[in-house]
Amino acid sequence: MSGSKSSDGSFAHAASLPPEAQGDHPLGLTVHTLPEAAGAVATAQRARYGRWKMFGVLLICAAPVVASYFTYYVIRPEGRRNYGELINPQRTLPDASATALDGKALSLASLKGQWLLVSVASGACEAACQNHLYLQRQLRESVGREKDRVDWVWLVNDTAEVPAELAPALQKATVLRVDAVTLDTWLAPAEGRQMADHLYVVDPMGNWMMRFPAAMDTAGAAKAKRDLERLLRASSSWDEAGRPGQP
Secondary structure (H helix, E strand, O other): OHHHHHHHHHHHHHHHOOHHHOOOOHHHHHHHHHHHHHHHHHHHHHHHHHHHHHHHHHHHHHHHHHHHHHHHHOOOOOOOOOOOEEEEEEEEOOOOEEEEOOOOEEEHHHHOOOEEEEEEEOOOOOHHHHHHHHHHHHHHHHOHHHHHHEEEEEEEOOOOOOOHHHHHHHOOOEEEEOOHHHHHOOOOOOOOOOHHHOEEEEOOOOEEEEEOOOOOOHHHHHHHHHHHHHHHHHOOOOOOOOOOOOO
16 A cells, blocks of 8 residues: 555656656657647648639739620620621730831830720831721721720831821821731731731730721721720720820
């Protein structure tokens, strides 16, 4: 009995000692590592939450653009027909440089941020070219208060001098010289046609997405106006006049 009491006393005494006085015991090591494991789990959970949160923000930002294109391309009223030909897949502005008529160099990417109504022609600008410039100006003006969301752009694909008499008519146009090879990687005419035969529509993200029929006349321009108005309506929730970062 005395031996039993002695053993009980010894055990009670050992239990009352601080952990460092009890010596290295496997149970003590296990207990002390548990908080570290729990912290690692919490960190992993926070990282997963952060990734999902970032994905959600990106989805919210992209939703208006996706919705407008879905509305225009998919949810179309029965019987509706586009005058212009939709380009599928769309082609993005090439990473290339252009030159303004005053000799200033700039990137083609600087055209992004606005809807673009584009024509391509030699700098000599014969009758067909002049007709396109006239139709571009009229189409832009015809959309009324939305015209500030549209730029009309003439891309000159050679080194020919632009006639001085065209200068007054081009005051509100963007005129750039672009290498013909570069243009071939972006825009394309219908089969059997030349690039200068068409007007092209480019969205604010720089994607060529529509081509109007060749040799467009005044009657065709009225149909092109309806296409342009639909595009502007479909993108009104996310597109504003002017380019980001510019007054």
